[in-house]
Amino acid sequence: MAEEQTVSLVDVLEENEELEEEASAVLAGSDSDLCSYPQGYVKRQALYACSTCTPAGGEPAGVCLACSYKCHEGHDLFELYTKRNFRCDCGNRKFTELQCKLFPEKDELNSQNKYSQNFFGVYCTCSRPYPDPDDQCGITKSTSHRALLPKSPSLIGWLCLQVEDEMIQCVVCEDWLHGRHLGGGVPDSVELQEMICESCMNNNSFLWTYTDHLSVPGAAVEVKEETNTNVPKEELKGDDVMEPSCKRSREEAESGCKGQGHEEAESGCRLKELQEIGQKRVRSGAVFWPSAWRSKLCSCNTCKERLSAAGLSFLLDESDTVLAYENKGKSSEQRRQGPDPLMSALDNLNRVQQLEIIHGYNDMKTELKDFLQRFAAEGKVVTSEDIRQFFEQQQSRKRRRDDGRFYSP
Incomplete structure (x- = not known):
């Protein structure tokens, strides 16, 4: 007879803690009580789009985490995960019938905000909703640096069970794309990549x-090496070639601007050096970048100007990454919570006591699920009084059980 598999309370608590960390990664970096509008264009924050207030065909708008709770409760919201350099729109001119409850004095428009199709609940080059009903897929989490919540993409990832695929966010346009629409293979290990x-x-x-x-x-990307020792210099020039900002000696060209730590080197341009090496990759498909790749970009004056003109200055800022935002949120949440007293108390319990607690926990979880499902089936709202009565019933059952009333004579 096969041995029955048991799960300890420690396992359950650790799994619950992991889920809480994932939620903290998305939300803890944003304020859930105060509208972010007074902060101006926030470097990165959790955002939502309200299809109730700004339906398709109207002007796109985004609201901060606090406004999604306080001003748009009960509305149909698209979770946008995070966006950079965005100022909360809640209650401005785009919301004709709603005034922000948290910060009503707003400008009519936020001219520097950038909007995309995501604000109307569609994603990728195929402009499909998430989840896509045509895929008829189940949702499961992957552990890669990709997407999170059941209502919309984010950074933990989702995987279709029938249409095997996942959605990944572009760090430049911040749209979410299906893996099958990236134009090439997805590397197996991209936990810390953009x-x-x-x-x-x-x-x-x-x-x-x-x-x-x-x-x-990627799996479908071919790479070939070429040497340009016999190629005329004129042939090196093209759309992706940038001329150096100044003339260099041979020694300067060898040292160049390495880009490490974004230290500026007036005498050289790392981008120009890489162009002259002549290694070429097929110019197609999405590109995956490893951890800390931003620190290796050239930051000479000419490259800075080019990035600024293209609206890509944020690529020189490693704190702009979603990973940095997530880590900040997790750290903030851990500082607020401190050590978990329940986890600490487990050190003083033996195996039998832990199993008794886990059985009680599972029973309560099942009963609570059944209790809430009755409200869902009847379309009723669960109130704090309903929850209070539920736990009072649990206490009453526990007392009767302790008195032996549940046992047959």
Whole structure:
């Protein structure tokens, strides 16, 4: 007879703690009580779009985490995960019948905000909703640096069970793309990597030069090496070539601007050096970048100007990454919570006591689920009084059980 598999309370608590950390990664970096509007264009924050207030065909708008709770409770919201350099729109001109309850004195528009199809609940080059009903897929989490919540994409990832696929966010346009629409294979290990879609790469063609040296090749991407020792210098010039900002000696060219720590080197341009090496990769498909790749970008004056003109200055800022935002949220949540007293108390319990507690926990969880499902079936709202009565019933049952009333004579 096969041994019955048991799960300890420690396992359950650790799994619950992991789920809480995932939620903290998305939400703890944003304020859930105060509208973010007074902070101006926030570097990165959790955002939502309200299809109840701004339906398709109208003007796109985004609201902060606090406003999604306080001003749009009960509305149909699209969870946008995070966006950079965005100012809360809640209650401005785009909301004709709603005034922000948290910060009503807002400008009519936030001119620097950037909007995409995501604000109307569609994603990818195929402009489909998430989850896509045509895929008829179940949702399960993957552990890669990709997407999170059941209502919309985010950073933990989702995987279709029938249409095997996942959605990954481009760090430039911040749209979410299906893996099958990236134009190439997805690397197996991308836990700490960022992705730039093919469209954004083509719109900023100088980035292709970095792919030869910094990116992670996808499964369907071919890489070939070429040497330019016999190629006339004129042939090196193209859309993705940038001329150096000053003339250099041979010694300066060898040292160059390495980009490490973004230290500026007036005498050289790392991008130009990489172009002259001549290694070439097929210029197609999305590009995946490894951890800390931003620190290797050239930060000479000319490159800074080019990035600024393209609206890509944030690529020189490693704190702009979603990973940095997540880590900040997790750290903040841990400081607020402190050590878990329940986990600490388990050290003083033996195995039998832990099993008794886990059985009680499972029973309560099942009963609570059944209790809440009755409200869902009847379309009723669960109130605090309902929850109070539920736990009072639990206490009453426990007392009767302790008195032996549940046992047969």
